[in-house]
Amino acid sequence: PNRVLGAYRTVGGGGNNWAGDGAGTPDEQFYATTSGGEGNTAEGSHSTVCGGKSNTAAGDYSIVAGGDHSTTEGDYSFAAGRRAKAKHQGSFVWGDSMDAGVESSRDNQIKLRARGGMHLIANGSSGLNPPAFLIESASADGVGIYINDTSSDASLVMANQGTGELIKGFSGAGGSNQVFTVENDGDVVAKSFTPTSDRNAKENFTPVDAREILDKVTELPLSSWNFKGDNADTRHLGPMAQDFHAAFGLGNTDKGIATTDLDGVALAAIQGLNQRMKDKDREIAALRAELESMKSMIQQLTAK
Numbered sequence: 001p002n003r004v005l006g007a008y009r010t011v012g013g014g015g016n017n018w019a020g021d022g023a024g025t026p027d028e029q030f031y032a033t034t035s036g037g038e039g040n041t042a043e044g045s046h047s048t049v050c051g052g053k054s055n056t057a058a059g060d061y062s063i064v065a066g067g068d069h070s071t072t073e074g075d076y077s078f079a080a081g082r083r084a085k086a087k088h089q090g091s092f093v094w095g096d097s098m099d100a101g102v103e104s105s106r107d108n109q110i111k112l113r114a115r116g117g118m119h120l121i122a123n124g125s126s127g128l129n130p131p132a133f134l135i136e137s138a139s140a141d142g143v144g145i146y147i148n149d150t151s152s153d154a155s156l157v158m159a160n161q162g163t164g165e166l167i168k169g170f171s172g173a174g175g176s177n178q179v180f181t182v183e184n185d186g187d188v189v190a191k192s193f194t195p196t197s198d199r200n201a202k203e204n205f206t207p208v209d210a211r212e213i214l215d216k217v218t219e220l221p222l223s224s225w226n227f228k229g230d231n232a233d234t235r236h237l238g239p240m241a242q243d244f245h246a247a248f249g250l251g252n253t254d255k256g257i258a259t260t261d262l263d264g265v266a267l268a269a270i271q272g273l274n275q276r277m278k279d280k281d282r283e284i285a286a287l288r289a290e291l292e293s294m295k296s297m298i299q300q301l302t303a304k
Contacts, residue, residue, distance in 0.1 A: 002034075012036050014051070018043065032057070037066070047072070055079075062086065070095065074107070084113075128175075160184055185229065195260050213265060214272030216247045 002011040005020030007030060014036035021043050032042040037051035047057035052066035062072035065080035070093075072079045077086035077093075084095035085103035092110040095102045102113035112118070125132035135144055149155040158166050167182035180190035224237045238257075245254035250261040 006030060006032075009033070009042075014038055014040070017041070017049075040064070044072070044075070059086070059089070067095065069101075074104070077104075081113075185227075193259065195258075197260070208268055210268045210272035210275060212272070213248075213268040214276070217265065217269040220244065220247055 002013075002015065002017045003020070004011050005018065009019035009030065010033045011017045011019045012033070012035040014034075016039045017034040017037060018041040019032045019034050020041075031046045032044065032048070034040045034042045034049045035051055037049070037053055037055070039054045040049040040052065040056070042049045042057045044058050044062050045060040047060065048063045049055050049057045050063070050065050052064070052068055052070070054069045055064040055067065056071045057064045059072045059077050060075040062075060062077045063079075064070050064072055065078070067079075067081045067084065070079040070081060070084040072086045074086055074089040074091050076089060077091045079086040079093045079095075081095035082097055083099065083101035084093040085101060086093040088104045088107045088109060090108040091104035091106075093102060093104050094112045094114075096113050096115055098113065098115055100113075102111060104111050120133065122132040124130075137144055147155045160166050163184055165181050165183055167180075168178060169180040171177050171179050180188065182188050220239050221243050222237065222239055224235050226232055226234050226236065241257050242254045244257050244261075244265075245251060248261070248265060250265070251258050
């Protein structure tokens with residue numbers, strides 16, 4: 001049977017539904033509604049269970065839209081789907097068809113479980129005003145987007161079928177200062193790039209022979225070229241990654257050259273060149289000393 005405990009409460013139909021305390025104890029929580037379904041309980045003040053099975057709306061002004069074994073414990077909360085639990089005030093929780101539960105972890109939170117993925121289709125955007133998807137965060141030390149992933153592919157993928165940039169980054173009040181851009185062709189435009197070079201982040205240190213590095217640099221093929229797809233007038237200069245990797249064995253690929261390795265090779269070559277110059281300076285100094293000695297001997301001989 002359905003049960004209505006207390007005034008201003010309604011059970012619309014179904015079976016084994018409650019409007020009031022499911023324990024069978026009348027209380028002062030009024031205006032609760034269970035529309036139908038089976039085994040549902042609306043026990044919070046001004047709470048509603050629309051249907052489904054074994055759902056409970058315990059928070060005041062909360063609603064369980066339907067589903068199975070979903071609950072609202074927080075006031076002004078919403079739950080729907082399977083085993084969705086809105087435990088906190090103002091929380092919104094959606095559970096898909098999976099048997100595993102999903103529950104809120106803080107007040108005023110939206111939490112969804114969608115094992116089949118989420119697909120948002122948005123039209124009518126125009127640049128930044130309005131964008132297709134907008135996140136506004138009022139937290140002074142918060143993070144706008146955080147991805148916690150176990151993928152063997154990528155945590156974030158962007159594809160632009162048009163001609164605009166892939167990413168734009170802004171800073172300053174109202175985002176008025178553009179600070180970096182990832183162009184559609186892969187170029188990154190920014191003030192600088194700072195790779196990690198902290199001694200504490202490194203291990204297995206091995207000294208290098210700077211003169212040997214210099215010799216390899218002098219033999220490294222260099223050429224001027226343009227990337228495929230770029231205008232032929234957009235020229236670049238440098239080695240091929242395959243030649244660089246074969247010469248120095250640095251990095252984990254022969255399809256690219258890390259700026260850390262390129263800078264390191266350049267610095268080592270400069271040190272090797274400096275050592276060669278010092279060796280030459282010492283040779284020149286020795287020859288000068290020998291020359292001065294010979295001059296002195298000649299002067300002594302001619303004086304006789």
